[in-house]
Amino acid sequence: MNAMEWFIAGLLALGVFFYVAGTVGLLRFPDTHSRLHALTKADNLGLGFIAIAAGLHWGDGWIAGKLALVWLLTLFAAGMAAQLVARAALKAEGGE
């Protein structure tokens, strides 16, 4: 493995670490709001690292650009879904 491959492997490991952290948070945190916080923040960061690793692995500008777009859309979608779930949970608790 050359330096680049080690770097990519490191990014992938970092991405997997954040995914595992997010999953542990989902399973261990006590209520909906803290679980959402674990899922959206940690997982999107993990996905970002994995997307960067994949972009470097393919070494192609077009593919890297598409991956960046996919990541951006996932961020938007996850943020919106988290907001909706949080509001629904708040309503269920009698807040709002």
Add this chain to the structure above:
Amino acid sequence: MMELLAERGSLFALTGAALIALGFYGFIMRRALIRRLIAFNVIGSGIFLLFGGTGYFGGGVDPVPRALIITGIVVALALTAFAAALAVRLARSGDDDENPEAGR
């Protein structure tokens, strides 16, 4: 056995066979309509995987099974949509709001 599983097509075809068995068990043993609908879809995707696995050569799946599987996925969806609507209608058939003649 090991080299057979290393053959990617056979591995996925056998997984498909296992999915058909699993879906069949769920279909005859579970009572909830939605779960039976899920079991039906598991059988369907198992058949598709079996079909695709047996049509796998070296670099990819044969285009004819591939096209037929895409067709199959859409047909399975059409059936699922009708079954889901039927299940909801069945659940609602009791209340008078839906069925004004029932109370007379």
Add this chain to the structure above:
Amino acid sequence: MSLAFDLALCALILGAAGLAVAGRNLFGSVVFYIVYGVLIALAWVSLGAADVALAEAAIGAGVTGVLLIGAWQGMKDAGGLEAEITKSLPVRVLAGLGAAALGALIGFAVLSLPGHDGLTGPVAENQPALDLGNPVTAVLLSFRAYDTLLETLVLTAALAAVWSLTPARFWGGIPGPKHTTRPDGVMASFGRLLPPLGVLVAVYLVWAGADQPGGAFQAGTVLAAVWILIVLAGLRDEPRLSSLILRLIVIAGPLVFLGAGLAGALAGLALGYPEGHARTLILIIEYALTLSIAATLALLIAGPARRAP
């Protein structure tokens, strides 16, 4: 390495399917079914069939998942969710043995299949006449065009069947509840941001589908998803089901498809494409199909009318 990946993937698929079929919580089963659909899509990627993976992820996991969640909600609101009953042990053992025997029989049949060359060769041989780079599109819209035509008719028939469940006083009315959101809220903003991008992706998927993985069914699903998002964001209400324009959109695809086949008959080539124009005709048919598939899928998800016209 890739064998290890495939083995892990197959184990995950079987695990997710098991939880979906055998789980205790009904809503949990639906969620595991969606996970299962995404894993199956990964299996298709591993088999090198990106177009099937797209269809499975969008239709098998996405649309089917939305339908199942909708059915769960609808049955729950009506108080009609059935409790699961546990059958006695001998019955379960017997059914398990029967299912295992069925799986073993099919598995044995798969392993004892004789070797064959497949149809890659014949397809590749005849593909240049159509001027298409994607063999799957060639099969779907030319070699097995009957199947595709009948499939779109199956979708239309399913829609007619779903509509037939409408209570008489709502006939021709509007499906689903009206969604209202704050006009400056996150959902409404998202509903304005995503549709233009979704339409672009759908148009691209059909155009690219001539030469690369993609096509009318995948693109139609994307368009349907765009419409559902617009409705959920409260930007537009669902249409009246008695609307003539709506019904024309639903049958436009099959009509154009059938028309192209019959026009061939006038030119002396029944159900065939005139030489040199196959690619253009196929793309026109595919765009019409995309529109119809999108409308049909969105209406299937919306279900029968629930508000008076």
